[in-house]
Amino acid sequence: MITVAKDNSGDFDSIQKAVDSVSDNNNETIFIKKGIYKERIEIRKNNITLIGEDTDETIITEGFYARMIMPDGSKRGTFRSYTFLVYADNFSASNITFENSAGFGDDVGQAIAVYAEGDNITFKHCKILGHQDTLFTGPLPLKEKQPGGFTGPTIDSERKLVHQLYEDCFICGEIDFIFGSATAYFKNCTLFALNRNEPINSYYTAPSTYEGQAFGYVFDNCTFTGNCPPKSVALSRPWRIHAKVVLLNCEYSDQIIDEGFTDWNKPESHESVYYAEYNGHGDGYKPEKRAAYVHQLDEAQAAFYNIENVMHS
Secondary structure, eight states, X not given: OEEEOXXXXXXXXXXXXXXXXXXXXXXXXXXXXXXXXXXXXXXXXXXXXXXXXXXXXXXXXXXXXXXXXXXXXXXXXXXXXXXXXXXXXXXXXXXXXXEEOSOOHHHHOOOOSEEEESSSEEEESOXXXXXXXXXXXXXXXXXXXXXXXXXXTTTTSOOOOOEXXXXXXXXXXXXXXXXXXXXXXXXXXXXXXXXXXXXXXXXXEEEOOOTTOSOOEEEESOXXXXXXXXXXXXXXXXXXXXXXXXXXXXXXXXXXXXXXXOOTTOGGGGGTOEEEEESOBSTTOOGGGSOXXXXXXXXXXXXXXXXXXXXXX
């Protein structure tokens, strides 16, 4: 095991230095002692595990953002704004806070805290903090809508099915703060929407699930909350028109809009998205008022979305 400590009591005082010391495809665990690590981390090696000493006191933070001007005069853009990048398989992190400190999207644009792309990626007991586009669950959509829109670390990567697990995590943000094309299972997580003082303050998710992909995002026993006024937050909108989100046994605060979901001005998506709920509770769970294209599952249908099926699809 490699130990990282700010006070030089470990093997390295920098997380990136510890990652760089790992040989390719070695199974390596890196233990990170308490501290604020103002670093921009990139992990491009398989089979790495990060374990923090304490979720609230082991913090990786940086403040890059989409509207930041690069040395060549261009804007950084969404996909080069990340604080933490993992572009690898068989990665796990636990007991760590990942933060993009740039601030509200109205001021800085998109600002990714965690850019996760790879198969068998797991985050447990973590906090992922940001504002607009907090968590990107790669891969990217198949096509960009404007040239250069995907400029970033995986623009030329193969678009393939990957599986990601987020368990007992706290994730906060505002616009589309969980987005991407991965099959991702969220278990016992708290999703916290931030108030922008807009008619629609926040969108928890914006999937770009590929056509024909069996699963997109599944939320199991999660809590959808925040600091927004009643009926001002949407559970999801489709970044691409085959978006899939299924919510099982979740708790909804009163800030959820009655329709639950929006179509992002894409009426054609009504025939192609798959949005579904089962056994919700709380003031914001109003299945009788949901948009017409939202499915209400029975017990047998909901059972199909168990973690084993989703993560081994």
